[in-house]
Amino acid sequence: MRRFFLFILIMLSFFVFAYKLRVGDVISIEVFNQPQLSRTVKVSLDGTIPYPFAGNIYVEGKTPEEVAKLLEPYAQKIVRDAFINVWVEQYAPMYVYIQGAINKVADISQTPGITLTKLLAQLGVGPSNSGDSESNVDLFDAIDFGNVVINRNGNITKLNLWPFFYQGDFSKDVELKENDIIFLPPMTVDKNIQVNGVYTYTANYQEGLTLSVLLSYIGPLDKEIAELENAKLFINNKMLSINLEKVISGEEDYNLKPGARLYIPKRREKYAYIIGLVNNPGYKTFSSDEPITLKLLLAKAGGIQKNMEEWVKDIKVTQNGQEKIYSNTILFEDNTVPLKRGAIVEVVSYQKFRVYVTGDIAKGIIEFLPKEPRTFKTLISKIGGISTEQMKWIKSIKIIRDSTDITVDLSKFDEVDYQLLDGDTVEIKKYPEFYVYIQGFSNRKGKIIFEPDEKHSLKILLSKVGLPDEEIENEGIALINNNVRIPVKEVLYGNKDYLLSKADIVQILYEPFSVTVIGPAKNGKIKISYKDPRTLGYLIKSLGISKPELIESVLLVRKGSTKKYGIQDLISGKVNETLMKNDTVIIKSAVTRAVYLTGDVAKYIRFEYDEPISLQRILAKSGINDYRKIEKITLNGKVIPYDTDVDIENGSVLNISLKRPINVTVMGYVKNTGNVKFDYYETADLKNLFGKLGGLILDKTSYYTSEKVYVFRKDKTYEFDAEKVYKGEINFDLQDNDFVYVTQREPNYVYVFGEGIQNRVVRFNYGETFDMKTLIGKIGGIPEGISKEIMILNGSTETIYTWDERKNIQLERGSVVVFNKDYKNYVYVIDASGKPQSIYLDRKETTLYDVLTRINVNKSYKKVMIRSSGNVQEIDVTDFSKTLGIVVKPGDVITVLNIPQNYAYVLGEVNRPGLVEINEGTTVLEAILKAGAFTTKAIPSSIYLYRGGPQGTPIKINLSGALSGKVVKDNPIVETGDVIFVPNDPFKTALEWVPTITALINLYNNISGLFK
CATH class of the missing domain: 3.30.1950.10 (wza like domain)
Structure with a gap:
């Protein structure tokens, strides 16, 4: 194995x-x-x-x-x-490097024996694949596969891969090695076929390609948008005029050559302009089979604006400099009025009828429709009416007209009507709000508002807030402004009352009737209702002492003096004594060793038979561990030291006084309100008080801030500035039961009304200056078309203020500031590019020179035309000094007739394409910067300069170094009439861009000549 x-x-x-x-x-x-x-x-x-x-x-x-x-x-x-x-x-990666039309690095370590054709397939390069979609370029069509180069260790191999793509011939395929450099050259202009104009198409040249076959690739051609009869075919640098309809029908055809170009021009559009009360004003085009009529033009503009039909006064049509006015009835009748190409139609509106509503119910500018009754009743209905609840708050309504005031009779509000005039101001004033502040023992606390018809009295206030119980109703005290004291019972159940003033501070005070009992039967405070007898005998009986024989005596301690009573005499009623609030009653035991503590510590302290009775033991048994709390201790009227131990006789009565905490009540505009307690070790003053509450409200960005600090103390009142207290410039020592109130500073504000701006209340925060300059800044400046004559209303006083940045005025709280459109002081200018604009005449005599310099027109322009009061004149401005003597008037229309003499076109990927004025020595880069610099899509390395116009000799310029701050050497001087084109496609040639450039120049020239 x-x-x-x-x-x-x-x-x-x-x-x-x-x-x-x-x-x-x-x-x-x-x-x-x-x-x-x-x-x-x-x-x-x-x-x-x-x-x-x-x-x-x-x-x-x-x-x-x-x-x-x-x-x-x-x-x-x-x-x-x-x-x-x-x-x-x-395995380590094996890289090959692809350059040219594609720039990539490929790792071939995982595909041993990979060939060039297999690598192209991996990259998605082929006749049916557009390659890298982000570049927006068809890679297959952009590569010249007939001249592919492979560099292997310095040895160059050239390949023609077209047979591979079109015949499947693999004989030229190459197995790739590590570090091979593959160069895929971009397709040059002499290899592909281009179609430009209305239709665009790019194709690789194929042997035997004809014009008819090329048109079949494009698809159906629409003769409504394309001039098929006037196409241009460029072959071998020669231009042929072609009627494509004959090619499509088969009457004629043309053999194409590499680099052929076909230009199909766009058919000239029919168009008209429409402005005014329509949904989509502007430039509207018509197809070749559409008639240019008023009816169709209105339809293309989306019709009259919603809810604006009533505002249409008439229709003004301008054709060839001649104006014709049609009644608004033409909109509802047969309005197939024929128009000429380039006609201007304006849907004119009625002049607006406006009334200003001010006062405590400020609604801004109220506009009336042309057919609405212009009366006071209509105005009230337009602002939403005034309800019965609102009506009881209305004090007066005035109609302010010039120097005349008309007072509306409120008793006949629904019966009498008043005729209004344009520009009237209706002032609606409410009764001033009446309120007081209440705190203490009441069901409602804080700000209490009185209705207009309510009497401003203490009795009404008590009925509005309610009291918690009958004890307070019978024994409570109303303290007004920390000065006037009135028993609540006399107000609620008697004939006494008090007339309040706005913002009075009313405190409902109540201290229950209580006595302190010390002894074996009871320790602590006992409350005695106003309904019960407040006598010593009743108190002893209510304690329920079961063994009176064990009681030695009863002591009544009052204000430092002591009376002694026998318990049997008190129980039998033989002896009695009327009690007073805060009395102390000591019930002494006959059998127990004890001492009795009175004052701030009311306790019965027992001792064992053999336990010594001393002061230190007494304090320990009473729970007093921190001697700093003790104010003094007295025995039989004499003060005894408490920091040393002394013997105390059995049955002694000690009076202990503690340092009392200082309680201060705070209300008003502070971050936190309520009762603040200062312990015996804390300093009671305003600085520490507001520190405990989070501080006063004095943020510079706040609209509402703390204003005044009031300290109410018995029959005295102290006033301080909140800002000085906040900064530490003022401080004040506080005492127990002080009442501190902080008032609120209301923000400065004005009402802003007008057309073209937001109608609103503009408030100024604590840190802002209350003046006109700040107001203009807060509303974002005076919008274009708004008059600098500002109307300021203060009550019935009207002031016209002319805004000037070098001057300023202070505002008054609650003023109404009205900005109106300026219909009187404008001239209208149409510049050389056809762009209309309005110029405000800010002086009595404004010259043509002033107007032309504001729109950057100088002596490079030759003529302008002025329409004034129906008269038209052309003025040669070659000598610009002559324009100083020509005074323009409001309503004049100034048209710059022709393009400047020293100019160049900067087109393509720049931020402000169009005409750029040039001087002697202006370079291509300077001209591009004048046109707003490159956009993000620009290709700075492939800029074309056409000398003398689009038909001139193109010069390719590389300005890519300008973007990185490098010195640009390729930057020629621009001459009059030159065209600079910044492309977004690096593969198109100068010739391919000519149709696009020609169309753009025609568009600029047509617009600039529209109003001639």
């Missing part, structure tokens, strides 16, 4: 070990029955592997069998008859 196993290994070695090891191979070394000598290692860059007792052994270029023999002497140092097997666990 062992011999058979050895035979198998020898046979495997014959097939496997013929392979010679390479750098990067991973090999496995197995020493039979010796796992400590077996391992898997990788051939390092210097061709060696590590092995025990051998160090690094050089193995590159050796077979696995040779490596096994090298290792035997080292393994035999451990094993006498070592049997070693070596094999390749993982």
Whole structure:
């Protein structure tokens, strides 16, 4: 069996070990029955592997069998008859490099004997596969397979693979080796066939290809969009005019040559413009069989805008400079009015009728439809009406018109109507809100709002908030602004009342009637209702003392004085005493050794028969461990030291006073509210108070902030600025039962209304300056088309402010700021590219020079045309100084008639394609930068410069170095009339781009001449 196993290994070695090891191979070394000598290692860059007792052994270029023999002497140092097997666990990659039309690196280590054709199949390159979809290029059509080159160690082999693809001829196939360089050259222009224009198609040239066969590849041709009768065929640098309809019908045909080009022009479109109240205004095209009519143009524009039919006043049609007005009834009648190519149709709207609604119910600008009644009742319905609940809050309604105020009679609100005029302001004012703050023993706390018809009295307030129980109703106190004290009972059940003011602070105070009982029967406070007798006899009976004979006496302690009573006299009623709030009653035992603690610690402290009675033991038994809490201890009216131990007589009464915590109540605009307690070891002041509550609210970005800090103390009130308290510039010591209230600073705000901007309330935060400049910044600037004359309404006062960035004005809280469109101070300009724009006349006399310089027109342009009050004149602006003497007026239309004299076209993959003004010495790169620089799709290495226009001699320029900051040497000077084209396809030639460039230039010229 062992011999058979050895035979198998020898046979495997014959097939496997013929392979010679390479750098990067991973090999496995197995020493039979010796796992400590077996391992898997990788051939390092210097061709060696590590092995025990051998160090690094050089193995590159050796077979696995040779490596096994090298290792035997080292393994035999451990094993006498070592049997070693070596094999390749993982082969190192074998790379071939593909360059040219494809740039890839391929690993052929896993496919021994792979050939070039098999590698192309792996890459997906073939007649039916488009290869790399990301490049958007058909790789098969982009490669010249007739001139494939293989570089093997400097030896060059040229191959023609076309027979392989089209005849299945494998005679030229080559087995690939590691480090082979395969060059797949791009297909050059003289090898393929191109179709451009309306249709685009690219094909490899085939022997015997004719024009009719090429057209069959494209598919059916539509003569409605293509000028089949005017096609151009380029063969051997000659241009032939071809009627493709004859080729399709078989009347004539042409043999094609490599590099042939067919250009099929687009049929000139019929078009018209439509603007105004339509869903999709703009440039609309018509097919050859469609009539250009008003009806069809409206349909192409999506019809009149939704809910705007009532706003259509008339239809204005401009053709060949002549205007004609049609009534809006034409929309509902036969509107097949014929139009000419390039006509401009404007759906004109009625002038808007607007009313401004301000006051406490500010709704902004309310617009009326043309046929709506322009009355006050219509206005109220348009803002959603005023409900009965809202109506009780309305104090007054005024119609403000110029210097006249019309007061609306609220008693006849639903009966009387008022006629409105355009621009009226309707001010709706509410009754001022009345509120007070309440805290303490009430069912509702905080801000309490009174209805407009409610009396602002304490009795109404108590009825609105409710009190928890009848004890408070009969013995509670209403403290108003920490100054006026009124028994609640006299208000609820008597004839007493108090008239409140806005923002008053009302505290409902209540301290129950209680006495402290100390003795063996009871310890602690006992509450006595207002319904029960408040006498010492009633109290002793209510305690239920079962053995009165064990009681020595009853002591009544009140304000430092003590009275002694016999218990039997109190129980029998022979002696009685009226109690007062906070009295202390001591019931002394006749049989127990004890002391009695009064004051802030009310306790009965018992001692055993043989236990000494001392002060330290008394304090320990009472639970007082921290002597810092003790204010003082008195015995028989004398203060005794508590930091040393002294003997105390049995039955003594000690009065212990503790340092009381300071309690402060905080309400208002702070981060947290409520009761704050300062312990005996804490400093009670405003700084620590707000520190415990999280601080005042004074963030610069907040709209609402803390404003004033008020401290109410008995009959005094202290006022502080919240910002100074916040910064630590002011502090104030607090006392027990102080009430602190922080007021809220309302934000500054204005109402902003107008067309073209968002109608809203604009609030200013704590850190913002309340002025016009800040307001303009907060609304994002004054939009284009909005007048710089701003109307500011403060009540019935109207101010017109002309916005100027160099000036500024302060605003008033609650003002109404109105921005309107400027229908008076604009001229309209159509530049050389056909783009319309409006220019605001910001001075009384604006010259043509001012307008032209704003749209960057200079003396390079030759003529402009001005339409003013129906008159038309052309002006030569070659001498630009003459434009200084021409004054333009609002409503004028200025058209730049022709392209500039010193220009070049920059087209293709730039951000602003079109005309670019050039100067002496302007380079191609500078012209591209003027056109907005390259887009992300641009191919800077294949830019074409056409001298004198698209028919001129093309120059290929490489500007790729400009993107990396390198010096660009290939950067010629641009001349007047040149065309610079930045492509997005590196494989198209200069000639292939000519139809695209011609179409773009025609488009720019047509647009610029549209308004001539």
